Amino acid sequence: MTDGDEQPDAPAGASGPARSSRRRWPLWTALALVLVLLACGAPGVLLLGLVPGVAGRPAAGSADDPAARRLGERMTAQLDRQAAALLAGDRPGFLAVAEPPARPALTRRYAALRALRVTVWRPEANGVPAEVDGRAGEWRLTVRVGYCFVVVDCTPSTVTIGTRWRIVGDEPRLVTVEESRAAPAGARPWEVSDLAVAVGKRTMVATTPALRAKLPGLLAQAEAAAEVADLYVVAGTPPDRYLVFYAGHTEWQRWYGGGRPKWTAGYAVGVGGGHHDVVLNAQSITPAGIDDLLRHELTHAASLPDRGYSDRSTWWLVEGLAEYAGADGQPVDRYDGLAEVRKLVRGGWDGRLDSLAPADDAADDRVGGAYGVSYLAVRHLVDRYGEQRMLDFFRAVVHEHRSVDEAAERVFGDPWSALHDDCVDYLRTVAGG
Structure with a gap:
């Protein structure tokens, strides 16, 4: 009904x-x-790299800019590490890519995904990083994630989320993972x-x-x-x-x-x-x-x-x-x-x-x-x-x-x-x- x-x-x-x-x-x-x-085709969105933090300012979201692509590759590498930790049941590893203010929300998300028996978690960059207006030194990267629960060989569901990052030392660090607000489904539980x-x-x-x-x-x-x-x-x-x-x-x-x-x-x-x-x-x-x-x-x-x-x-x-x-x-x-x-x-x-x-x-x-x-x-x-x-x-x-x-x-x-x-x-x- x-x-x-x-x-x-x-x-x-x-x-x-x-x-x-x-x-x-x-x-x-x-x-x-x-x-x-x-539009739920396979979540094979272009994985645009993020490379090492350059001392200068990465380009604001230009796919043709080498600095933006390199920064994107480095962020994606961090997300891949986080995904591996999630699937392995390694909470410290899942949180390790994030700055302390982001960890409480990520801890809750980790616990919920593990309770749902997550079996697939595939983050892929949707574009390249762009500077966040009014927040100097902070970049936003849109990420599309394919995920499965319980069943290993399912066709993944997908969700698109915004992530925000800072460069700490030479490493991009998560400062915020936004909840999905895009049509049609909105934030998952x-x-x-x-x-x-x-x-x-x-x-x-x-x-x-x-x-x-x-x-x-x-x-x-x-x-x-x-x-x-x-x-x-x-x-x-x-x-x-x-x-x-x-x-x-x-x-x-x-x-x-x-x-x-x-x-x-x-x-x-x-x-x-x-x-x-x-x-x-x-x-x-x-x-x-x-x-x-x-x-x-x-x-x-x-x-x-x-x-x-x-x-x-x-x-x-x-x-x-x-x-x-x-x-x-x-x-x-x-x-x-x-x-x-x-x-x-x-x-x-x-x-x-x-x-x-x-x-x-x-x-x-x-x-x-x-x-x-x-x-x-x-x-x-x-x-x-x-x-x-x-x-x-x-x-x-x-x-x-x-x-x-x-x-x-x-x-x-x-x-x-x-x-x-x-x-x-x-x-x-x-x-x-």
Whole structure:
């Protein structure tokens, strides 16, 4: 289930996020799918060297300047030493490249990454150093890091961060590692928070030390949800590990940039390498809603393309599949959003699936009704054609960017106009509208 319906709001391939959300009352949990449009190719960014500190002033960010390249090579060498120390579990070595004021934040980051069982950490310079305005003797280097947790041979996720340096003696020294603020994903939890972590066969669950008592139950529920989500892989293989972050109030406002609608209780956000992290809002989740919330969000992680999706008109399909997985085979008449569906179909909805996506400020019943209608439409297509053909249709529309008309003819052998009306007639009948 995705929450509070943040719709896709950026064109395919852009750097902005596409979102979806929803809320259930009283048993529904609001969730939000943040579909990140990452340019997540291999993190093979040009490694531009940093060479020894010259007595004179290095050039301010000119890739053609030999002094800037040499300084960059020396900074990269320091980052490589730090990466080796991180993977070896050598905290003193990890901190050795930094000046004392930078070490507390780096100590926290080291502990969080080790708790998450970091297996790959590949920093690469993105450009050359540039002087920091107004801070004499200080340089900024943008670094792109490819990283993996638990699994050694995964396709790395990526994050771009700013680093600031000073030359101390003949050696560049870290003075600040900035948190990632760039679109689309914002600061990862391991950048800004202490973390307690539990690892299972298919999932890893992390939260703050204050909420660590929740971890055993959350891990068991996440493992069960992963078994369901694995069934809805649309292309390729299931995620090597589903990563779930359980956020307290402060963390909810900060992790991945915060700023979700107030009715949001969870979301999935793409972080590159085909991975989507899942975040749950500890303040909004009810015990009755967490299992279908997890099934819904992990299904997004399993089914969505690496770059997310950006077509608002297909919101119903993305959310409908996740809702279908969240329902986990229960009879239609037990779906707990039927009251909201009934209100929507009897109210102002125009009867078009491609106009279902609710606004960020939509009322709770409007959001719940949109999720429910999406679920019923997907459920009807599954009942008529089977799950595999439904997944083929999803792949054609969401992954291959085919129109619903072309995808319906290709996968179902029927015109979409007729199928659309059939789905709407079905859900109106189910809702008694």
